[in-house]
Structures are given as C-alpha cells and as structure tokens.
Amino acid sequence: MHIFTNRIRQFIESVLMLSLLAMVLLTFADVIGRLFFNIPIYGAHDLTEHLMAVIVFSGLPLLTSARGHLAVDLFDRFIMTGAMRWWRYLTNGLICVILLLVSYQFFIAAMDAIEIQEVSQALLIPRSYMYALISFSCFVSACASVLPKQVSQDVHPEETL
Template identity: 65%
Template sequence: MIPVFQKIKSGIEVLLILSLLMMVLLTFADVLGRRLFGTPIYGGHDLTEHLMAIIVFCGLPLLTSARGHLSVDLLDHFLMVPSLRWWHVLINFGVSALLLLVSYQFYIAMLDAIDIQEVSQELLIPRSYMYSFISVSCFISSVMAILPATKATLSREESL
C-alpha cells in the first residue's frame, strides 16, 4: 500500500480505538451515575450518538481497504477465475462511485447544516462537523476501493 495511505490508515485506526474507548467509558460512567446517584450524565445520549457515528465511519475506510464488505459467494466458483479479472475491477469502480455519491450527499448535508445551524438536542453540538467527517470518510473509502488490494486480501482471494 502507498505510504501516505498507510499513515492515513494508522491514524484512522487510532481514532477508532480512542472513540470506542471513550464510548465504553461514557456508558460505564452513565450506568454508574444512574444506579448510584440516580442521575445520568447530561448529554450522554448526544455524545454516544456522535461517538457511534465516528466509530462506524472510521471503520468504513478500513473495511473497504481490506475488501471486507458483505458479498454473496453464490457465484464465486464461476466469477473467481483469472479471465474475469475485469469484472472485479469493474465492481471496485462501482463501489468507489457509490461511495463518492454518498460522500457528495453528506457534503451537501454539511452545507445545509451550516445554513440552518443544525445542532444536537442537549449539548448543541453543530451537526456540520459530523456530516463533514462522514463525507471525508466516504471519500477516503472510495479511494481505497480502487487501490490495489493488500497482500492479505490478495492471498485470501487466490485461495478461493
């Protein structure tokens, strides 16, 4: 993999791990607050909602680069032959195009959120930041979809 994309991938992994850790700690503290003191953490729902989006959309580029999306293997016996390599390239470009479309739609949502000053319910966190993060994540995923597969992915496909 290209060194720049390897650094991006490492940064995404760190952000994913930290977001998951923060969500676990927040949930733990929220449950303790409810059980011991009878009060939840103010804004816990907003924070959990944003952390969940970060976790999902941090995982998207990692999953795309590993070629880990769900797929139906019903026709793999016929499609996993060297003469149909063009088909796999076409599918990768199709996935990339769909991810670019999702990225563009979230870019539009970000602009709309800025115009109407959309915020979360309790903590009033601007939604435009989350929409821009999702847009960038989908864009990175679209680039990862057309890059050559990693060595681990190639060996897995060849074993089929």
C-alpha cells in the same frame, strides 16, 4: 507510499480505539450514575451518537481498502477466474460510484447544516462536523475501492485482487 498508508491506517485505528474506549467509559459511567445515584450524565446520548458516527465512518476506509465488505461467495469459483476479472473491476467501479454519491449527499448536508446552524439536541454540538466527516470518509473509501487490495500480514498474496 506503503509507509505513508501504514501511518494513516495506524492513526485511524488509534482514533477508532480511543473513540470506542470513550464510548464504553461514558456509557458505563452513565449507567452507574443512573442506577446508584439517580443522576445521569447530561448529554451522554449526544456524545454517544457522535462517537458512534466517528467509529463507523472512520472504519469505513479501512474496511474498504481491505475489501472487508459483506460478500456472498456463492459464485466465487466462477467469478474469481481470470476471464471474469472485468466483473470484479466493474463491481469495484460501482462501489466507487455509490460511495461518491453518498459523499456528495453528505457534503450537501454539511453545507445545509452550516447554513441553518443545525446542532445536537442536548449539548448543541454542530452537526456539520459529523456530516463533513461522513462525506470525507465516503470519499476516501471511494478512492480506496478502486485501488489494489491492501495486503496485510494475515492475507496471502494470491488472495488479493
């Protein structure tokens, strides 16, 4: 199972890197085209918008599985004790429920986008695919939020939940 999750993580990381590279190259070419040739790349805004969604929502499951979300450590001395383990489980459960709710809402949005054939402004890219990606990403993140923390090489085992 560990090998399977590592392969999935590596695949998602590759998708993230390629998406970021594509967005940087597209933005660079668009700026150069505007500045020197007064010819912007048609649809660059649409492509950048979709690539940004891919980057953010593909990274969400990785961030959730590593417990990398923003956290305030003001009460960690109290909360990280064994007696407060129930609080950490409750928090992870709440995160799971919220992510499932977001996933459900974007699933509905994807179905609506298919029904009304919603597309992007310039390139007419169907929006339903992005909504489905967001829904799937939030669902996977919800599952990852209730699993044990993924231990990486730079994290000590005593720091895991």
